[in-house]
Amino acid sequence: MCFTGVVASGEGAGPPEADGTLPAIAVVLQFHGSPSGGFRVSVPLKLARAVGVAFLGREETEVSDSQAEEVVCELANMICGSILSRQSKATFQITHPEPAPPEQDVSFESAGARCWFDLGDGILTVSLELQQTL
Amino acid sequence: MELHILIVDDSPAMRSFVRRVLEVSGLEVGLCLEAGNGEEALRLLEDNWVDAVLTDINMPQMDGEELLRRMSEHEMLRSIPVLVVSTDRTEGRIQNMLTLGAMGYVTKPFAAETLREELEHSLGVVHRTE
Numbered sequence: 001m002c003f004t005g006v007v008a009s010g011e012g013a014g015p016p017e018a019d020g021t022l023p024a025i026a027v028v029l030q031f032h033g034s035p036s037g038g039f040r041v042s043v044p045l046k047l048a049r050a051v052g053v054a055f056l057g058r059e060e061t062e063v064s065d066s067q068a069e070e071v072v073c074e075l076a077n078m079i080c081g082s083i084l085s086r087q088s089k090a091t092f093q094i095t096h097p098e099p100a101p102p103e104q105d106v107s108f109e110s111a112g113a114r115c116w117f118d119l120g121d122g123i124l125t126v127s128l129e130l131q132q133t134l
Numbered sequence: 135m136e137l138h139i140l141i142v143d144d145s146p147a148m149r150s151f152v153r154r155v156l157e158v159s160g161l162e163v164g165l166c167l168e169a170g171n172g173e174e175a176l177r178l179l180e181d182n183w184v185d186a187v188l189t190d191i192n193m194p195q196m197d198g199e200e201l202l203r204r205m206s207e208h209e210m211l212r213s214i215p216v217l218v219v220s221t222d223r224t225e226g227r228i229q230n231m232l233t234l235g236a237m238g239y240v241t242k243p244f245a246a247e248t249l250r251e252e253l254e255h256s257l258g259v260v261h262r263t264e
């Protein structure tokens with residue numbers, strides 16, 4: 001589909017040198033099944049546009065910010081679906097990914113995980129939250 | 135013979151990607167329709183005949199499973215091959231969709247060659263541009 005290399009990766013909020021002031025795109029979705037929870041992907045706009053160019057097969061000038069956001073939404077859908085498929089044999093439902101404020105600090109620390117990946121053009125951050133079952 | 139294809143996915147980016155894959159695949163695609171969910175797909179199918187439907191599963195309003203069920207219950211639509219394109223790679227889901235009548239199942243992410251091969255298999259013929 002589109003290929004990119006991972007320069008570095010880790011768990012937690014991200015490397016110290018990650019610039020949190022750069023324009024960014026974040027999307028969230030919910031998944032229902034066994035387990036249920038939320039999923040979030042955040043990328044700098046520069047990286048989102050680079051991924052959009054590769055995914056859509058267009059020139060950089062032909063990819064708008066909204067189209068880059070759509071690609072990030074699909075990226076979140078694919079990553080989340082892939083994770084859930086590998087972790088559980090049960091079927092699940094994923095909601096349509098929705099844009100989220102990049103500065104929103106979702107409390108995914110309580111029951112989930114956060115990982116980051118340096119793709120060269122920026123840091124891709126993935127957060128997964130599992131709903132607690134009683 | 136040119137193929138008429140209907141792409142059903144709530145992601146505009148994925149619809150664009152699938153369309154691009156079809157265009158460069160070597161398959162002779164004449165008409166490529168798009169729908170954002172199962173309801174839109176059924177409305178398009180009322181007025182347009184297609185040779186194959188490529189559908190996602192998780193979609194708002196009407197998901198791919200319900201779309202497949204409705205098509206299989208329709209006298210005319212049941213003969214149209216349906217290829218599922220989804221992030222869900224659980225065995226239960228795959229078997230369920232195949233039982234409902236899907237001719238093939240491609241999991242995202244996928245290589246362009248994979249989609250082309252599955253589509254050719256679903257169609258049962260090979261259409262190439264010379």
